[in-house]
Every structure is written in structure tokens, then in C-alpha cells.
Amino acid sequence: MPLVMVAVLALIPFLGVQYAGLSYFFGVIMPYTALVVLLTGFLLRLVDWLRRPVPFRIPTTCGQEKSLEWIKYNRLESPHRFWEAAARVLSEVFFFRSLFRNTKAELHKDSTLVYGSHKWLWLGGLVFHWSLLVIVLRHSRFFFVMIPGYVDFLDFADGFLDVTLPTFYITDALVLAAITFLVFRRLNDAKLRLLSLPTDYFPLFLIGAIVVVGVLMRYVMRLDIMPVKDQMLRLVNFSFDAPGEIGTLFYVHLFLVSVLAIYFPFSKLMHAGAIFLSPTRNLCNNSREKRHVNPWNAAIKFRTYPEYEDDYREKMKKANLPIEKQ
Amino acid sequence: MSKYVPKVSELKKEFDEKPSVLKGNYSAQEWWDIPVEFRDGNWCFPGKPEVLEDLGFANPRKWAATDQDWQLPAGWQKTISDGLQSRLKKYRSLKLFLDACVRCGACADKCHFFLGTGDPKNMPVVRAELLRSVYRNDFPLVEKILKGFSGSRKLTEEVIKEWHAYFHQCTECRRCSVFCPFGIDTAEITMMVRELLNLIGVNNNWILAPVSNCNRTGNHLGIEPHTFVQNITSLVDDIEDLTGVTVEPTFNRKGAEVLFITPSGDVFGDPGVYTMMGYLLLFHHIGLDYTISTYASEGGNFGMFTSNDMMKKLNAKMYHEAKRLGVKWILGGECGHMWRVVHQYMNTMNGPADFLEVPVSPMTGTRFNNAAATKMVHIAEFTADLIYHKKLKLDPKRNDHLRTTFHDSCNVARGMGMFEEPRYVLRNVCNSFHEMPEDTIREKTFCCGSGSGLNAEENMELRMRGGFPRANAVRYVKEHNKVDSLVTICAIDRASLPPLMKYWNPGVTVYGLHELVGNALVMQGEKKRTEDLRENPMAGFDDGGDDDEE
Numbered sequence: 001m002p003l004v005m006v007a008v009l010a011l012i013p014f015l016g017v018q019y020a021g022l023s024y025f026f027g028v029i030m031p032y033t034a035l036v037v038l039l040t041g042f043l044l045r046l047v048d049w050l051r052r053p054v055p056f057r058i059p060t061t062c063g064q065e066k067s068l069e070w071i072k073y074n075r076l077e078s079p080h081r082f083w084e085a086a087a088r089v090l091s092e093v094f095f096f097r098s099l100f101r102n103t104k105a106e107l108h109k110d111s112t113l114v115y116g117s118h119k120w121l122w123l124g125g126l127v128f129h130w131s132l133l134v135i136v137l138r139h140s141r142f143f144f145v146m147i148p149g150y151v152d153f154l155d156f157a158d159g160f161l162d163v164t165l166p167t168f169y170i171t172d173a174l175v176l177a178a179i180t181f182l183v184f185r186r187l188n189d190a191k192l193r194l195l196s197l198p199t200d201y202f203p204l205f206l207i208g209a210i211v212v213v214g215v216l217m218r219y220v221m222r223l224d225i226m227p228v229k230d231q232m233l234r235l236v237n238f239s240f241d242a243p244g245e246i247g248t249l250f251y252v253h254l255f256l257v258s259v260l261a262i263y264f265p266f267s268k269l270m271h272a273g274a275i276f277l278s279p280t281r282n283l284c285n286n287s288r289e290k291r292h293v294n295p296w297n298a299a300i301k302f303r304t305y306p307e308y309e310d311d312y313r314e315k316m317k318k319a320n321l322p323i324e325k326q
Numbered sequence: 327m328s329k330y331v332p333k334v335s336e337l338k339k340e341f342d343e344k345p346s347v348l349k350g351n352y353s354a355q356e357w358w359d360i361p362v363e364f365r366d367g368n369w370c371f372p373g374k375p376e377v378l379e380d381l382g383f384a385n386p387r388k389w390a391a392t393d394q395d396w397q398l399p400a401g402w403q404k405t406i407s408d409g410l411q412s413r414l415k416k417y418r419s420l421k422l423f424l425d426a427c428v429r430c431g432a433c434a435d436k437c438h439f440f441l442g443t444g445d446p447k448n449m450p451v452v453r454a455e456l457l458r459s460v461y462r463n464d465f466p467l468v469e470k471i472l473k474g475f476s477g478s479r480k481l482t483e484e485v486i487k488e489w490h491a492y493f494h495q496c497t498e499c500r501r502c503s504v505f506c507p508f509g510i511d512t513a514e515i516t517m518m519v520r521e522l523l524n525l526i527g528v529n530n531n532w533i534l535a536p537v538s539n540c541n542r543t544g545n546h547l548g549i550e551p552h553t554f555v556q557n558i559t560s561l562v563d564d565i566e567d568l569t570g571v572t573v574e575p576t577f578n579r580k581g582a583e584v585l586f587i588t589p590s591g592d593v594f595g596d597p598g599v600y601t602m603m604g605y606l607l608l609f610h611h612i613g614l615d616y617t618i619s620t621y622a623s624e625g626g627n628f629g630m631f632t633s634n635d636m637m638k639k640l641n642a643k644m645y646h647e648a649k650r651l652g653v654k655w656i657l658g659g660e661c662g663h664m665w666r667v668v669h670q671y672m673n674t675m676n677g678p679a680d681f682l683e684v685p686v687s688p689m690t691g692t693r694f695n696n697a698a699a700t701k702m703v704h705i706a707e708f709t710a711d712l713i714y715h716k717k718l719k720l721d722p723k724r725n726d727h728l729r730t731t732f733h734d735s736c737n738v739a740r741g742m743g744m745f746e747e748p749r750y751v752l753r754n755v756c757n758s759f760h761e762m763p764e765d766t767i768r769e770k771t772f773c774c775g776s777g778s779g780l781n782a783e784e785n786m787e788l789r790m791r792g793g794f795p796r797a798n799a800v801r802y803v804k805e806h807n808k809v810d811s812l813v814t815i816c817a818i819d820r821a822s823l824p825p826l827m828k829y830w831n832p833g834v835t836v837y838g839l840h841e842l843v844g845n846a847l848v849m850q851g852e853k854k855r856t857e858d859l860r861e862n863p864m865a866g867f868d869d870g871g872d873d874d875e876e
Contacts, residue, residue: 001475049425052418055634057670060503060511061743062769067696067707070714071746077769078743092507098432099507103765105435105795107349111341113441113798115765121432125507190350191434194357194446195455197477200429271508274426279419280509285743288700292674296416298635302642303541305650308621311542312551319552321578321620 002202006209006256013255017248026251027243031235034258041265046273057292059085060280062101078285089282093275096122121185128178131171132207134158138169142225142232166222172215179208203269206260213253223247327829330367330786334829337790346444348435357446358459358479362487364391367787370494370780373534378527380538385527391490396483402526403481409522410461420518423510424461427451433502433512438772439495442791447492450502450512456488457519490528493519495788497777498631498663499736504769516778521633533779536628540640545590545624554620557593561603568861570853573610575618578651582617583688585648588659588705589626589817592838598820600859601660601838607847608709608840612689612717616657622647625664626817630671631779638675641667644702645676655685656702660838662735662777662816665704669742673700690715706815709843710747713754719848724855725756727865728811728837731803732759733796733823734771735816745769748815748839755846760807766799776822789822790829797830804831813837 016022063074076097079085091097104118134154141151159167183204186192217223227244234241263269276282309316309324316323345352354360369391378386385399399405414421433450435441440448447453455477462478479485498513523529539548549557555577566572576582588605592598609616622643629636648656658668673679682701685694692711694703712718732752738744745768752759766772775793776785803809812823812834820838827834845858856867 045425049418049422052415052421054418055416056674058419058511058514058741060500060509060740062504062740063743064745065696065743067694067744067747068692068711068714071710071750074743092509096507098505098509099430101505101770102432103436103505103770105348105441107341107346107441109342111338111794111798112801113795115763121430125430185431189431190347190353191446191449192431194347194354195429195431195434195449195451197429198475199477202475268426268428271426271428274422275508277418277422278426278509279422280503280511280514286696287670287673288668288697288702289695291677291699294674297675298638300635300639300642302639302646305621305643305646308544315550315552316620319555321551321555322580 002198002205005202006205009206009259010209010213010252010256013251014248017251023246023251024242026255027231027246028235028240030255030258034261038261038264041262042270042273045265045270046277049274049277053295054279054283055294055296057283057285057287058279059283059285061285065285080284080286082284085282085284089276089278092281096126099125120181124178124181124185127174128182131175131178134171135169135175135211138171142229143236145233166218168219172211172218175211176208176215179204179211183208199268203260203263203267206256206263210253210256210260213249213256217247217249217253221247221249223250327825328367328783328786330784331790331829332367332787341794344444347446348441348444354446357452357455358477360447362484362491364487364491366784368785369491369788370530370532370782370785373527373529373531377531377534377538378529381534381541383527383529383534384525387527391487396486396528398483398486398526398528402486405525406481406486406522409525410518413518413521417514417518419511419514423454423508423514424458426508427454427458427510428508429455430507432505432507433510436502436505437496437512438499438501438775438795439497439788439792442775442794443495443788445495447488448495450496450506453492453496453512454510454515456485456492457515460485486523486526486528489519490523493523494530494780495792497736497773497775497780497792499773499777500740501736501770501772504740517630517634520631524633530631530779530782532782532785533628533631536779537632537636537640540624540628543623544619544621544643545593546626546628547590547594549590549594549623551620554590554593554623557599558602558606558618561599561606564859565603565606568857568859569607569849569855571607571610571849571851573606575606575609576616577618577620579617580651581653582651583615583654584617585622585644585651585653585656586616586618586659587622587625587644587656589661589664590624591626591817591821592659593623595817595821597824597836597841597860598817598838600841600844601820603859604838604840604842604844604847605659605705607844607849608718611719611847611849612712614688617651617653619647619651625659625661627664627667628779630663630667634671634675637667637671641672642676644672645679645682648679648701649681654683655697656682657685657705657708658702659705660815660817660840662737662818664737664817665744666737666741668700668702672702687711689717704742704744704747706744706747706751706839709840710750713751720755720843720846721848722755722757722846723866724845724858724864725842726758727858727862728756728835728842729758729760729807729809730756730811730813730837730842731762731800731807731809732767733762733774733800733812733814733816733819734767735814735819736771736773736777738815739769739771751839751843752813755842760803760809762799762803766795772796772799774816774819774822774826776826777818781818781822786825790826793822793826794830796823797826800827800834801831804834809834811835811837813839813842815839
């Protein structure tokens with residue numbers, strides 16, 4: 001179903017531009033709408049999370065805590081100071097630290113469980129996300145009159161193979177390979193097949209389609225990119241002028257990106273924001289040293305010692321236990 | 327063994343032969359189409375009506391999980407959905423963990439219950455989906471247009487049954503949270519769902535009876551003050567018989583320097599009592615000015631497995647009693663979830679403990695800065711510090727009859743981060759210590775399978791399955807290093823690992839860390855010791871020969 005959905009989505013702008021002449025809708029209205037939805041949606045989701053309190057200090061401790069002075073503690077996995085916790089979160093964001101730990105459990109003969117290191121998901125995920133980042137940054141060439149230096153650098157680094165004309169970007173291949181792997185593992189592994197939902201395939205197919213269309217434009221159809229850049233610059237300058245003559249494929253690409261942007265704040269893609277806020281990762285493990293305050297600390301009536309003694313006074317006397325009241 | 331568990335050969339046969347999702351040779355239907363099954367050995371008896379009435383909990387009645395009709399109270403759907411909404415407002419963790427999952431599957435084969443049952447709903451991600459699917463139903467319009475797209479469903483009685491089954495097949499051990507790229511902690515979700523279930527009277531007597539006991543008598547086992555004293559006195563007698571030394575614990579004594587609190591299992595249960603004997607010997611050895619309370623006589627906190635409010639209520643006694651007795655600080659015994667509560671919740675819930683002082687070891691002068699706010703020190707930290715400063719006279723050869731391995735308890739490992747102290751103590755009190763394989767220890771440790779209040783006899787099959795990965799790792803060191811002793815620092819472990827070992831690894835005995843400390847301590851004025859605290863002969867100390875001391 002998700003694959004069909006993406007195909008239908010790709011067909012909409014194709015038909016719309018080719019046969020209905022809706023290039024203004026797909027070239028101007030859609031991108032603006034998408035941008036507004038993405039930014040406000042993302043922000044609202046973040047605010048929605050942030051306004052909820054963190055009542056308890058619940059880091060998952062994956063290393064030795066700071067305790068006695070002669071025992072070395074694990075700054076990254078059991079952070080004691082703010083910057084250590086920050087480093088922990090950033091190591092998750094940039095290097096997928098926890099996925100790096102991944103193991104695979106196998107049930108062998110004679111009921112023996114065996115665990116092996118299993119870094120494929122880590123590698124696939126890392127390649128996928130980093131490639132996407134490089135690709136997005138490379139695209140910023142369309143949004144500036146003067147191309148920024150980092151784009152030239154990325155272009156150079158990404159294209160060092162220099163095997164085709166126009167220069168072949170390695171990230172294009174890497175991201176497609178990573179998506180293929182990420183889809184394949186969901187279909188191939190019995191566990192993953194069971195736990196995957198259509199919403200897990202949909203963004204993969206959608207991003208895959210965006211990349212494929214982009215690759216087609218660049219290497220196969222050789223789209224004239226000057227009008228594309230003109231149109232993007234117009235958008236960046238908040239102009240509502242109608243786009244010039246651009247190949248239909250571009251509208252497909254742009255529309256799918258718009259759909260992704262609109263889908264983003266309503267979906268699991270919000271993990272991009274959530275990873276910074278996870279209370280099991282971004283808090284220091286120092287709750288015995290410094291009191292963590294719960295803003296709604298519930299008022300609770302507990303059974304006090306006098307109530308206890310009232311019930312057991314005679315028995316306590318017989319056992320020679322000291323008592324408060326005779 | 328228990329009538330609630332199949333023979334070990336049957337379970338092994340199942341593991342070896344039956345196709346399963348774990349082995350990858352079985353494709354189940356969609357998880358939401360798999361019916362819930364309650365059968366002998368996989369569920370805990372529900373809370374007794376009188377226990378619920380005592381606690382003022384909802385919907386007291388006689389029922390069983392195997393009943394067709396669970397007699398849920400009128401309007402239960404609203405109770406659940408209102409309860410969920412209010413918790414989403416109070417806990418960022420819950421909201422975030424429901425929203426952030428990408429179902430990458432890293433957690434799937436990390437759960438001991440999944441490894442022991444092969445049941446797809448025991449994959450942590452699917453366990454959370456049991457709640458998530460209902461939570462997502464907030465967007466019914468989307469669901470109507472794209473049926474089945476987001477995997478949401480209505481809250482039905484079947485869902486409640488599923489929650490009851492699978493949120494009682496999670497021991498809140500947090501192993502999945504170690505591997506999750508977003509740190510999603512199923513324990514957090516399980517705690518919330520159990521709170522919700524308690525609102526409509528879907529519960530577990532093995533949790534609620536101790537909670538009620540603890541509220542009334544001060545401890546889970548319901549030991550009244552005079553019996554509590556009697557039990558410890560009889561341990562004092564045993565110590566005297568074995569060592570010739572008379573230890574003198576005091577009770578409810580005002581003005582002591584330290585209040586000592588340990589799980590009541592150490593006072594009452596075998597083999598916990600041997601660990602208690604170890605504490606008593608240690609305190610006597612160093613001349614600690616301490617007292618034990620019959621009112622705050624429980625370190626553990628089954629409130630944690632019920633609701634956060636109940637956790638707070640039971641835990642309040644510790645500070646209340648420390649204040650009344652005027653002690654300087656609190657020392658806590660070996661326990662798992664007790665230390666999750668003390669380390670991560672107590673000061674927030676019941677503090678600030680301004681009336682106490684920052685703990686300082688009276689023997690070494692070490693100031694426990696890491697406990698500067700809670701004013702509560704873990705016994706393993708305390709003992710490690712004593713050994714480091716050479717304040718203990720130890721003879722590790724007295725544990726030469728044991729070949730040990732160490733089981734990290736989930737909560738102490740992943741909810742506190744204490745790994746080195748118990749190992750340091752263990753290495754100093756015995757000569758033979760072998761680690762289990764590295765993917766099964768420290769932050770990757772496996773649960774005993776009975777944590778979080780699942781230690782009920784009638785739940786035995788599930789416990790033996792849940793404990794299978796732990797038992798498997800023990801089997802490894804048993805076969806490779808001839809290990810015969812499993813050392814832990816958790817009272818639930820001491821209660822649950824013996825049957826687990828008896829089932830999977832006969833010949834392996836379970837010990838508390840401070841029991842081994844007690845064995846090794848050379849007490850002033852002791853008689854010649856030939857037996858350990860269990861009255862088992864030590865190696866090389868058997869007769870009056872003179873070759874046992876170098």
C-alpha cells in the first residue's frame with residue numbers, strides 16, 4: 001500500500017502540470033504550504049513536548065556512575081555534569097551511539113542463546129542520514145545567488161569519483177543503497193516484518209522516490225537547471241510570480257518533497273526532534289547528589305509512625321522496643 | 327517442581343524444534359490478530375477484594391484472568407482514556423516515548439521475555455505498540471481515510487486483556503532502553519499502563535498484597551514489630567553458634583548515627599537471611615553505631631510496580647523514621663528496585679532531607695558526595711570504601727569452596743550505574759570469580775525473569791522462560807569455568823534465582839554479596855570457623871589440622 005501511495009503521489013503533479021497546466025500550484029503554492037506546515041508543525045510539536053514536565057530524573061545508566069573517588073566513572077554513558085549529558089545526546093545524534101551497541105540474539109542447538117555484534121542497522125542508518133544531510137546541504141546551491149563555500153566543498157568531496165558527466169555524487173548512490181537496505185531488512189527479517197507498519201515503509205518509499213526523480217533529472221533527462229534555480233530564488237525571496245518553463249519531472253520532485261515536508265510533523269519523522277529531548281539520555285545521573293524537583297509533586301498521605309505505634313504498642317512493649325507514648 | 331511449569335525437557339524441546347519469530351523460521355499473522363492466551367503458568371492471581379479495600383483501590387471483586395467476563399466497572403473506557411490523557415500531561419517521557427519510535431527493531435531481540443517465549447508481542451517495540459495503537463486512535467479521521475495505515479485501534483476489552491498479559495510480561499528492567507537510539511524506555515510505559523489498569527481493578531495480588539502489608543506493618547512480608555525483632559534475634563543466635571561472636575543490633579533506637587534499611591526478604595526469607603547475617607557481622611566488625619527500624623522495615627517498594635503515588639507513599643517512611651530517630655544518614659542494603667527508587671525517585675518524591683547530614687563513613691572518613699542530597703548510601707559502596715581503606719580483616723580463602731559469578735541486577739545496573747563496587751567487594755572476599763559473557767552483564771545484564779512483582783508461584787512457566795537468557799549465561803560459566811555460585815545484590819534475585827537455577831542449571835547456588843563478606847570477615851574473638859554462614863563446610867578449614875592457615 002505505501003508503495004502505491006507514493007506512485008499515486010508522484011502521478012498527481014505529473015498529470016497536473018503536463019495536462020492541466022497547474023504549474024503555478026505545484027511550483028508556488030505547494031512549496032510555500034509545505035514550508036509553513038513543516039516549520040510551524042515541527043515547532044508546535046517541540047513546544048508540545050517541552051511544556052510537559054519531566055517529573056523524575058530517569059537516565060538509563062549504561063556505564064559506571066560517579067561514586068567513590070578511586071572508581072573511574074563513565075562520562076558518556078553515566079553523565080554527571082551537563083556537558084557530559086550533552087555529549088551523550090550528541091553522540092546519539094551524530095554517531096547513533098546506542099545503535100552501535102546492537103547485538104543479535106540467536107537460539108542455537110541445545111537451547112543455547114548466542115549473541116553477536118550486529119552493526120548493519122547502525123551502518124545503514126548512519127549512511128542514510130548522513131547522505132541525506134549532505135544532499136540537502138548540496139541543494140542549498142539553488143537558494144543562493146552566490147553559491148556558498150561549503151556547497152563547493154561538498155560538491156567536490158561528494159563528486160571525487162568524477163566518473164560521469166555531470167559529476168556523479170556518491171551520496172546519491174549511498175542513499176539509494178541505504179534505503180534499499182532499510183526496506184529489505186523490514187521485509188526479510190521475521191521480527192521486522194511483524195513489527196513494521198505501513199507508516200514505516202511510506203517515508204522510505206517517499207524519500208526513495210524523491211531521490212530517484214532527482215537522479216533522473218540530473219543524469220538521465222539532463223534537466224536545464226537554470227530555470228529551476230530561478231524559481232527557487234523567487235521562492236526564497238517570497239515572490240509569488242509564476243514559474244518559467246521547467247521540465248515536468250522537476251514538479252514531481254518538488255511535489256514529493258512538499259509532501260514529505262507536510263507529512264513530517266505528523267509522523268514518526270519527528271524523531272529528529274525527540275532525540276534531543278529523551279529523558280533517559282539527556283539527564284545527568286546525579287539524582288542522589290542534587291535534588292531533582294517535580295513541579296507537580298503529588299500530595300500523598302502516608303502511614304505515620306504514631307499511627308503505626310498506636311496499632312502495635314502492646315506488641316512493641318512485649319518485644320522491649322522503645323515507644324513514644326505509654 | 328511447581329505444577330505451573332512444564333518439564334525442562336519439554337521447554338528445551340520447544341526451543342529446539344518449534345519454529346519461532348526469534349529463529350526467523352516462522353511468520354506470524356499481524357500481531358493485533360493474535361489472540362491473548364491465559365493458561366496455567368503464565369499469569370498472576372488478581373488482587374484479593376480485601377486487599378483492594380484495604381488500599382482503597384478500584385473495583386474489588388473475585389475474578390481470574392481466565393474468566394470470559396472480567397467485570398470491568400461501568401465507564402471503564404473513559405477512566406482509561408482520561409487516565410492516559412492526564413498522564414500524558416504529567417510525563418514528558420510518556421508522550422515522547424509514544425511519539426518518537428521509528429520501529430527500527432533494535433530492541434526486538436533484547437527482551438528476556440521475547441527470548442524465552444518467542445512471542446512477538448514481547449518484542450519491546452510491539453509491547454509499546456499495544457498502548458501506542460490506542461493512543462494513536464486520537465486521529466480517527468486519518469484512520470478512516472487510510473484504514474490500517476497508522477496501525478491504530480479501538481480500546482476494547484480484548485485490548486485490556488492484552489495489556490494485562492503483556493505489561494505483566496515486562497519486568498521494567500530497561501534492557502531495551504539501552505539499545506534504543508532514542509532511549510525509549512519500556513519500563514516507563516509499563517509503569518504507566520499498570521497505573522491505568524489499577525484504575526479499573528485489573529491487577530496482581532503478588533504486587534498488591536505486599537503493598538498493603540508494607541503500608542500497614544512497614545514491610546512487604548507483613549512482619550509485625552515483635553516478630554521482626556524475633557527473626558533478627560534468631561539470626562544473632564545463629565551467628566553466635568557459628569562464630570562465637572555475639573553481634574548486638576538495636577531496634578528503633580534514637581540517636582544512632584546510621585539507620586540501616588534493607589528489604590524484608592533479608593530478614594525473613596531463605597537465602598536472604600544469610601546476607602542479613604553478613605550485614606550484622608560487618609557492622610559488628612567495624613563497630614558501626616546503627617539501628618534497624620521495625621516501622622521503616624522495608625527497603626523494597628512494590629509501590630513502584632503499582633503507581634508512582636503508591637511508590638511515594640511507601641517510601642515516605644524512610645525519611646519520616648530517620649527524622650524521628652535523629653540519625654545522621656541512612657545506609658541501604660542489597661536490593662534492585664529499591665535502589666532504582668532511592669537513586670532516581672526518593673529525593674524528588676519525599677525530599678528534601680535537610681534534617682540529615684551528608685553521609686560520612688565513620689571508619690574511613692570518606693564523605694559520600696554522590697549521596698549528598700538523598701543522604702542514603704548503598705551498602706556495596708560503603709563496604710568497597712572500607713576494603714579500599716583496609717578497614718576490614720578478610721580471609722578470602724574462606725570462600726574457596728565457592729566458584730562465583732556475578733549477576734548485575736537490572737535496576738542497580740541501568741537505573742543507577744553501579745557496576746564496579748560490588749565487583750571490587752567480591753574480588754576481595756573470594757578467590758574465584760568469573761564473569762558471564764559480556765553481552766549478558768553490566769548494562770546489558772539480563773533480568774532474573776521475576777522482577778517487578780511477577781515472582782508468583784502460579785506464574786512459574788513465564789518466570790522460567792523470562793529467566794532463560796540469564797540461566798543460559800550462567801550455564802556458560804558453569805560449563806567453562808565450573809562456576810557453582812551465583813552472587814547478586816538484589817532481594818528479588820535471591821528469591822527468584824534459586825528456582826531458576828534449580829530448573830535450568832541444577833547445582834548452582836545463589837548468594838548475596840554480603841553473605842560472602844560475612845564468610846570472609848575475620849572477627850575479633852571468633853572461634854575457629856569451619857563452616858560458612860549456611861553451615862556448609864569451607865574448603866581447607868575442615869578439621870583441626872594446621873595446614874589451613876599459611
